[in-house]
Amino acid sequence: MHMSSYKEFHRRSIEDRDGFWAEQARLVDWHKPAEQVCDFSHPPFVKWFKGGETNLCHNAVDRHAAKRPDDRALIYISTETNEEKVYSFAELQREVERMAAIYQDLGVQRGDRVLIYMPMIAEAAFAMLACARIGAIHSVVFGGFAAGSLATRIDDAKPVLMVSSDAGMRNGRPVPYKHLVDEACKLAEFPPAKVLLVDRGLDKGFPRVEGRDVDYATLRAKHIDARVPVTWLESSEPSYILYTSGTTGKPKGVQRDTGGYTVALAASMQHIFTGFAGETMFSTSDIGWVVGHSYIVYGPLIAGMATVMYEGTPLRPDAGIWWQIVEKHKVNVMFSAPTAVRVLKKQDPAFLKKYDLSSLKHLFLAGEPLDETSHKWIMDELNIPVIDNYWQTETGWPMLAICRGVEQSRIKLGSPAFPVYGYDLRIFREDGTECGPDEKGIVGILPPLPPGCLSTVWGQDERFVSTYFSLFQDPVVYSSSDWGIKDADGYHTILGRMDDVINVAGHRLGTREIEEAVQAHSAIAEVAVVGVADEVKGQMPMAFAVVKNAADVDTAEKRAALEKDVMKTVDNLLGAIARPSRVHFITGLPKTRSGKMLRRSIQALAEGRDPGDLTTIDDPSTLEQIKAALAG
Ligand code: AMP
Numbered sequence: 001m002h003m004s005s006y007k008e009f010h011r012r013s014i015e016d017r018d019g020f021w022a023e024q025a026r027l028v029d030w031h032k033p034a035e036q037v038c039d040f041s042h043p044p045f046v047k048w049f050k051g052g053e054t055n056l057c058h059n060a061v062d063r064h065a066a067k068r069p070d071d072r073a074l075i076y077i078s079t080e081t082n083e084e085k086v087y088s089f090a091e092l093q094r095e096v097e098r099m100a101a102i103y104q105d106l107g108v109q110r111g112d113r114v115l116i117y118m119p120m121i122a123e124a125a126f127a128m129l130a131c132a133r134i135g136a137i138h139s140v141v142f143g144g145f146a147a148g149s150l151a152t153r154i155d156d157a158k159p160v161l162m163v164s165s166d167a168g169m170r171n172g173r174p175v176p177y178k179h180l181v182d183e184a185c186k187l188a189e190f191p192p193a194k195v196l197l198v199d200r201g202l203d204k205g206f207p208r209v210e211g212r213d214v215d216y217a218t219l220r221a222k223h224i225d226a227r228v229p230v231t232w233l234e235s236s237e238p239s240y241i242l243y244t245s246g247t248t249g250k251p252k253g254v255q256r257d258t259g260g261y262t263v264a265l266a267a268s269m270q271h272i273f274t275g276f277a278g279e280t281m282f283s284t285s286d287i288g289w290v291v292g293h294s295y296i297v298y299g300p301l302i303a304g305m306a307t308v309m310y311e312g313t314p315l316r317p318d319a320g321i322w323w324q325i326v327e328k329h330k331v332n333v334m335f336s337a338p339t340a341v342r343v344l345k346k347q348d349p350a351f352l353k354k355y356d357l358s359s360l361k362h363l364f365l366a367g368e369p370l371d372e373t374s375h376k377w378i379m380d381e382l383n384i385p386v387i388d389n390y391w392q393t394e395t396g397w398p399m400l401a402i403c404r405g406v407e408q409s410r411i412k413l414g415s416p417a418f419p420v421y422g423y424d425l426r427i428f429r430e431d432g433t434e435c436g437p438d439e440k441g442i443v444g445i446l447p448p449l450p451p452g453c454l455s456t457v458w459g460q461d462e463r464f465v466s467t468y469f470s471l472f473q474d475p476v477v478y479s480s481s482d483w484g485i486k487d488a489d490g491y492h493t494i495l496g497r498m499d500d501v502i503n504v505a506g507h508r509l510g511t512r513e514i515e516e517a518v519q520a521h522s523a524i525a526e527v528a529v530v531g532v533a534d535e536v537k538g539q540m541p542m543a544f545a546v547v548k549n550a551a552d553v554d555t556a557e558k559r560a561a562l563e564k565d566v567m568k569t570v571d572n573l574l575g576a577i578a579r580p581s582r583v584h585f586i587t588g589l590p591k592t593r594s595g596k597m598l599r600r601s602i603q604a605l606a607e608g609r610d611p612g613d614l615t616t617i618d619d620p621s622t623l624e625q626i627k628a629a630l631a632g
Helices: 006-015 017-027 056-067 089-105 122-134 147-157 178-187 216-222 259-271 290-302 321-329 338-345 372-382 461-468 511-519 556-573 599-606 621-631
Strands: 036-042 045-050 072-078 083-088 113-116 137-140 161-165 167-170 173-176 194-198 213-215 240-244 252-256 280-283 306-311 333-336 362-365 386-388 425-428 441-445 478-486 492-497 501-504 507-510 524-534 538-547 583-586
Touching: 006 017, 017 036, 017 045, 017 259, 045 259, 056 072, 056 089, 056 122, 056 259, 056 290, 072 089, 072 122, 083 089, 089 122, 089 216, 113 122, 113 147, 122 137, 122 161, 122 240, 122 290, 122 306, 137 147, 147 178, 147 240, 147 252, 147 556, 161 178, 173 178, 178 194, 194 216, 213 216, 240 290, 259 290, 280 290, 280 321, 290 306, 290 333, 306 321, 338 372, 362 372, 372 386, 425 478, 492 501, 501 524, 507 511, 511 524, 511 538, 511 556, 524 599, 538 556, 556 583, 583 621, 599 621
Parallel strands: 072 306, 113 137, 113 161, 137 240, 161 194, 194 213, 280 306, 280 333, 333 362, 362 386, 501 538, 538 583
Antiparallel strands: 036 045, 072 083, 167 173, 240 252, 425 441, 441 478, 478 492, 501 507, 524 538
């Protein structure tokens, strides 16, 4: 479309913001065009495509079903249950309409929340798209989260309906969902009136709650012929809430709009992912994460691509499974996380040579820092461009990347490259001035945030402002809470979080949340949880706990037993993904004289580094205890 370079493309997106985005908005269908491209009259809040009316589901499904009804839309593959099913756009539309009719039958209305807690099955995509279709707001909760996490999210979103399943499957073993739903509903103050259950027959005889639980298959049969027209929404009406961890124990509900998100995804499919109608995309994430929302469900479908929904691990039945899927379904665009590359690197490289991967144009990796060695390894093995891209749940789509649809810029190993169009991204010193080349600083964005980014924190506008826009008074910038650096050629590198958020296998976890879960164990008085570097997972949480009663940990056997028990508490409250790799017992935590925990020092010791400046420490013997615990 543009003969000009990427630099010019980006410059225009900032300097002629409205002109640029008005052009991108043509990539989607509007029931009513916008009256104003960008309303930034109440900073830092922004309304994109004000007055415009559109619908996410229409753009993802109906408009393609109308033109190419028989083209593949959703490719569901489970190596756990050995199922495979391909839905055309027409079939997908009908399934979504049935689900939408079920919602209406159950009393779900525009603006109501529907909490989706499901494994990676096709019905999960129907459930999301059906919300979008009728203007209900979905909140998908990752299936790996346990009852406590689920209850916190229920109470914040106050859903009228929950959609779930009897069980998922991981590594050949059923993982119960329904019974966690029941537990969460007991813990929650605002449980939903109805729970819609997709019974996969994996957990025979799971308990049903009379008057609350309803069966999907029965209702689907009832609404088999249902036609449910899309509800046109004003551009700023919320499409979904997605919870993410922060520095407090309470997760934040990232709220996304409708019009801005649809446009942002449509544009990103062209300019970043270069995925087009008729092609196939395979994102190895889960619908519980932002990548699942943007690049398993909505993005590829908006582009008219077929999308692969995969239930399974990268290693079962063997380490060739992803590549087998690429060959069989002629995948053109793939999206994964660095941690998966590090897992595959440990397997026999022959698996990568076994299949015909000639359909694959490029692989995108995001979610955590991509080390140079892994970047080089996977690029050499696949012999295609591997694009590191940097973003967050909050932004919904990449902030840093190479926009290959605009210019095929040179790849620098370990660098997610340049600010993406629409993002006025800069590196700031702690005093609010801008860093020079090669100077480490805070990654910030000059508002307005482009379309697709969070419009607020669900129900907490003040938290949106205080969490993201209070780094400096002047200039006011969106703070990513990441450290970054830009080299003289304009390539960026992300150096890690500034706050207490850690990244485990590409999943974001708040150490405060894990601390609260550990402390929920009756034997624990106080605890510090830090992220410790891990070769495969990037980081792992590690806990240093003080017990209430010293006699609980006075023998090695008791320590081992309590450590196991504390881990179980975390599993039950948050889920196994948040389980600390170790729980070390000590008699006091290192703090400053004013009582502030010296987390950085604890983390440094746990990673075998120098604990840094300790002039303010209250009791230096606590550090010796940590060293002894780590050594023992
Ligand atoms: P999440 O919101 O769970 O996607 O986590 C976002 C965080 O993951 C960011 O704030 C970064 O710390 C990290 N992250 C995401 N992508 C990258 C990347 N390409 N390189 C380095 N860190 C990344």
